[in-house]
Amino acid sequence: xxxxxxxxxxxxxxxxxxxxxxxxxxxxxxxxxxxxxxxxxxxxxxxxxxxxxxxxxxxxxxxxxxxxxxxxxxxxxxxxxxxxxxxxxxxxxxxxxxxxxxxxxxxxxxxxxxxxxxxxxxxxxxxxxxxxxxxxxxxxxxxxxxxxxxxxxxxxxxxxxxxxxxxxxxxxxxxxxxxxxxxxxxxxxxxxxxxxxxxxxxxxxxxxxxxxxxxxxxxxxxxxxxxxxxxxxxxxxxxxxxxxxxxxxxxxxxxxxxxxxxxxxxxxxxxxxxxxxxxxxxxxxxxxxxxxxxxxxxxxxxxxxxxxxxxxxxxxxxxxxxxxxxxxxxxxxxxxxxxxxxxxxxxxxxxxxxxxxxxxxxxxxxxxxxxxxxxxxxxxxxxxxxxxxxxxxxxxxxxxxxxxxxxxxxxxxxxxxxxxxxxxxxxxxxxxxxxxxxx
Amino acid sequence: xxxxxxxxxxxxxxxxxxxxxxxxxxxxxxxxxxxxxxxxxxxxxxxxxxxxxxxxxxxxxxxxxxxxxxxxxxxxxxxxxxxxxxxxxxxxxxxxxxxxxxxxxxxxxxxxxxxxxxxxxxxxxxxxxxxxxxxxxxxxxxxxxxxxxxxxxxxxxxxxxxxxxxxxxxxxxxxxxxxxxxxxxxxxxxxxxxxxxxxxxxxxxxxxxxxxxxxxxxxxxxxxxxxxxxxxxxxxxxxxxxxxxxxxxxxxxxxxxxxxxxxxxxxxxxx
Numbered sequence: 001x002x003x004x005x006x007x008x009x010x011x012x013x014x015x016x017x018x019x020x021x022x023x024x025x026x027x028x029x030x031x032x033x034x035x036x037x038x039x040x041x042x043x044x045x046x047x048x049x050x051x052x053x054x055x056x057x058x059x060x061x062x063x064x065x066x067x068x069x070x071x072x073x074x075x076x077x078x079x080x081x082x083x084x085x086x087x088x089x090x091x092x093x094x095x096x097x098x099x100x101x102x103x104x105x106x107x108x109x110x111x112x113x114x115x116x117x118x119x120x121x122x123x124x125x126x127x128x129x130x131x132x133x134x135x136x137x138x139x140x141x142x143x144x145x146x147x148x149x150x151x152x153x154x155x156x157x158x159x160x161x162x163x164x165x166x167x168x169x170x171x172x173x174x175x176x177x178x179x180x181x182x183x184x185x186x187x188x189x190x191x192x193x194x195x196x197x198x199x200x201x202x203x204x205x206x207x208x209x210x211x212x213x214x215x216x217x218x219x220x221x222x223x224x225x226x227x228x229x230x231x232x233x234x235x236x237x238x239x240x241x242x243x244x245x246x247x248x249x250x251x252x253x254x255x256x257x258x259x260x261x262x263x264x265x266x267x268x269x270x271x272x273x274x275x276x277x278x279x280x281x282x283x284x285x286x287x288x289x290x291x292x293x294x295x296x297x298x299x300x301x302x303x304x305x306x307x308x309x310x311x312x313x314x315x316x317x318x319x320x321x322x323x324x325x326x327x328x329x330x331x332x333x334x335x336x337x338x339x340x341x342x343x344x345x346x347x348x349x350x351x352x353x354x355x356x357x358x359x360x361x362x363x364x365x366x367x368x369x370x371x372x373x374x375x376x377x378x379x380x381x382x383x384x385x386x387x388x389x390x391x392x393x394x395x396x397x398x399x400x401x402x403x404x405x406x407x408x409x410x411x412x413x414x415x416x417x418x419x420x421x422x423x424x425x426x427x428x429x430x431x432x433x434x435x436x437x438x439x
Numbered sequence: 440x441x442x443x444x445x446x447x448x449x450x451x452x453x454x455x456x457x458x459x460x461x462x463x464x465x466x467x468x469x470x471x472x473x474x475x476x477x478x479x480x481x482x483x484x485x486x487x488x489x490x491x492x493x494x495x496x497x498x499x500x501x502x503x504x505x506x507x508x509x510x511x512x513x514x515x516x517x518x519x520x521x522x523x524x525x526x527x528x529x530x531x532x533x534x535x536x537x538x539x540x541x542x543x544x545x546x547x548x549x550x551x552x553x554x555x556x557x558x559x560x561x562x563x564x565x566x567x568x569x570x571x572x573x574x575x576x577x578x579x580x581x582x583x584x585x586x587x588x589x590x591x592x593x594x595x596x597x598x599x600x601x602x603x604x605x606x607x608x609x610x611x612x613x614x615x616x617x618x619x620x621x622x623x624x625x626x627x628x629x630x631x632x633x634x635x636x637x638x639x640x641x642x643x644x645x646x647x648x649x650x651x652x653x654x655x656x657x658x659x660x661x662x663x664x665x666x667x668x669x670x671x672x673x674x675x676x677x678x679x680x681x682x683x684x685x686x687x688x689x690x691x692x693x694x695x696x697x698x699x700x701x702x703x704x705x706x707x708x709x710x
Binding site: 126127130131132133134135188191246247248250252253297299300301302304313317319350351352384385386387388389391423424425426427429430 | 610611615621622623648665666694699700701702704
C-alpha cells in the first residue's frame with residue numbers, strides 16, 4: 001500500500017490511526033485550518049500540533065502496540081526541510097514496516113510486510129559490523145539497503161542530506177554503512193571500494209520528527225550576557241587514568257582533549273579542560289549550562305542488571321563497589337534529563353555511548369536521548385566499542401573540519417569518507433560507529 | 440667458452456619462454472600470437488605442462504590475495520620511471536649479462552670466424568623452431584631446450600613458498616584495531632601481548648582481571664583472510680589457555696568478545 005501526495009503547500013492534513021497491524025491503518029482525509037510558518041511561536045505551535053501542554057514531543061516511536069501518530073506535523077516538517085533534504089521516518093512492528101518519506105515537495109508512505117528473515121538480517125548485520133566480522137557483511141548490508149532505503153530512491157534523487165528517524169528497532173543500524181551496490185571482489189571484500197550510502201548523502205538522526213522540529217526552532221548559541229561566569233566554547237572531560245587503579249587508563253583520551261583545545265585556541269576560541277581528578281561529575285554539572293560544546297573522552301559503563309545506570313564514567317567512578325548509586329561517578333541518562341543544557345554539540349566519545357537499551361517494552365534508556373531532552377541540539381555518540389587511539393584520531397579530524405567552517409554533519413561525513421578511502425580504516429567497524437543525532 | 444655462451448643464451452631463451460607463457464596466461468597476446476602459441480602448446484606436452492603450472496600459480500596467488508601486489512609490480516614494470524627504482528638490481532644484472540654476451544660474441548667472432556653461431560649446443564640435434572611474430576620482431580623459440588630449464592618441481596616449490604608467504608601477510612582491516620584499549624570499563628586483559636610471535640603449536644595464555652559483570656565471553660580465532668577458524672566460549676574464571684596445534688603456521692588474529700562487543704583484539708604469528 002503506498003500513497004503519494006505531491007503538494008508544495010500541504011494544507012490538507014492526514015490523520016493516520018494505527019490500530020494493531022499496519023495493514024489496518026485508516027487514512028482519514030481531514031481538512032485542517034492549521035497553517036504554519038517559521039515565525040509561529042514554538043510552544044503554541046507544539047500545543048496546536050500535538051496537543052501536549054508542556055511541549056514534550058517524545059510521543060511517537062518509543063511506544064509500541066496501539067499507538068497514535070500525528071501526521072499533521074508533515075506540513076511543518078516540509079516547511080522546515082531544505083531543498084536538498086529528505087526525511088525518512090520508520091515505524092516498525094513485528095510484521096510490518098512503514099516508511100514515511102518526506103521532502104520539501106513530496107510526502108509518500110511506503111509500507112511492506114516483514115518476515116522473520118528481516119529481523120535475522122538486522123541482528124546479523126548489527127553483530128557482524130560491531131565485531132569486525134567480514135563474512136556476509138557486504139551482502140547483509142546490501143539487503144538492508146534494499147529494504148530500508150531503496151523504496152525512497154525516487155525521492156532521494158538529487159538530494160544531499162538524509163534525516164533518519166529510525167525508531168527504536170533501527171536506532172542501532174548505521175545507515176551510513178548500508179551498501180548501495182554489492183561490492184564483493186573476491187574472497188575478501190574490498191571495503192574501500194564499496195558504494196556506501198554515506199558516499200551519496202550526509203546522514204543525521206533524530207529520535208522523532210517532533211524533536212527534529214523542536215531542535216530547529218531552538219535559538220542558536222550565543223555568548224550569554226546574563227551569566228556571571230564566562231561562556232566556554234569547548235569543555236572537555238577526560239580522567240585519562242582513574243581513582244580506581246583497576247580501570248584501564250586511556251592515554252589517547254587526554255591527548256585528544258589537549259589537541260582539540262589547541263585547535264580551538266588557534267581559532268581564538270575558549271577551551272576548558274577537566275582532566276584527571278578534575279574530570280568529576282560535579283564539575284561537569286557546574287559548567288554544563290554555559291558550554292557550547294561538551295566533549296567526553298572516557299569509558300562508558302554498562303550493567304545488564306541496572307540499565308538505568310548506563311552512562312559516562314568520571315574520575316571518581318568505583319566499578320566494583322556493590323550496589324550502584326547515582327553518586328558512583330557515572331553520568332546516566334536519567335541524570336542528564338534533569339539538566340538544562342544549551343550546548344550546540346555533545347560528544348560522547350566512549351564505547352557504545354549511543355546504544356539504546358530497553359527498560360521495559362515502552363521506555364528506553366539512551367544517553368543521547370537524555371541530552372536531547374535536556375536541550376542539546378546535537379549529540380555525537382557511538383553505537384559500539386571504539387578503540388582509544390582511533391577514537392582520538394577520528395575526533396581530531398572532525399574538529400579540524402568543523403573549525404574550518406563545516407557543519408557538524410559535513411565534518412563527520414568528510415572524516416568518514418577519508419577513513420573509507422584508506423584500506424586500513426575502510427572497515428565499517430572503524431568509522432560507522434559514530435552517529436550524529438540532531439540537526 | 441662456447442659452453443658458457445650457450446648457457447647464457449639458454450637463459451635468455453628460458454626468460455623469453457617464461458615471458459611468452461606469462462603473456463599467454465594474462466591474455467596479452469595478439470590474436471595471431473595467441474593462435475600460434477596455442478598450436479605450440481598443443482604440440483609440446485612439456486610446454487603444456489608449464490602453461491598449466493603457471494595458471495595454477497596465478498590461481499593460487501589470486502586465492503591468497505597477492506594479486507594486488509602483483510598488479511602493483513606490474514604497474515611498476517610498465518612505468519619506466521618507477522621501474523628505475525624498483526628494478527635497479529635487475530637492470531644492473533641485465534647490463535652485466537648483455538656486456539658479457541657482447542664481449543663473448545666479439546671474442547668468438549675474432550677467434551672462430553668459421554660458421555655463423557648456432558643456438559643449439561653442438562651435440563644436440565637441431566629442432567626446427569617455429570617463428571612467432573611479436574610485433575615487428577620475430578622470435579625463434581627452441582622449445583626442446585627452454586622447457587627443460589623450467590622444471591615443474593622448481594615452480595611448484597616457488598608456488599608453495601608464495602603460498603606460505605601469503606599466510607603471513609597481515610590483514611590491513613584488522614591491524615589498526617590491535618592493541619589499543621577500548622573505551623569501556625568492564626575488562627582488563629593482562630595476557631597475551633597484542634602482537635606475539637611463537638613457534639607453531641605453542642600455547643597462549645589469556646588472563647584477565649576477574650570481574651563479576653563478565654558474561655557471554657568468547658574468543659574468536661580468525662585467519663589472515665578474515666575467515667573465522669573457531670569460536671571458543673570462555674569459562675568462568677580469570678584465564679584460558681589456547682592450544683595452537685590445530686592452527687598450523689601463519690598469521691592469526693584473535694578477538695575477545697563480550698556481550699557482542701569486541702573488548703580486545705590481537706595477532707599471533709605462528710612460525
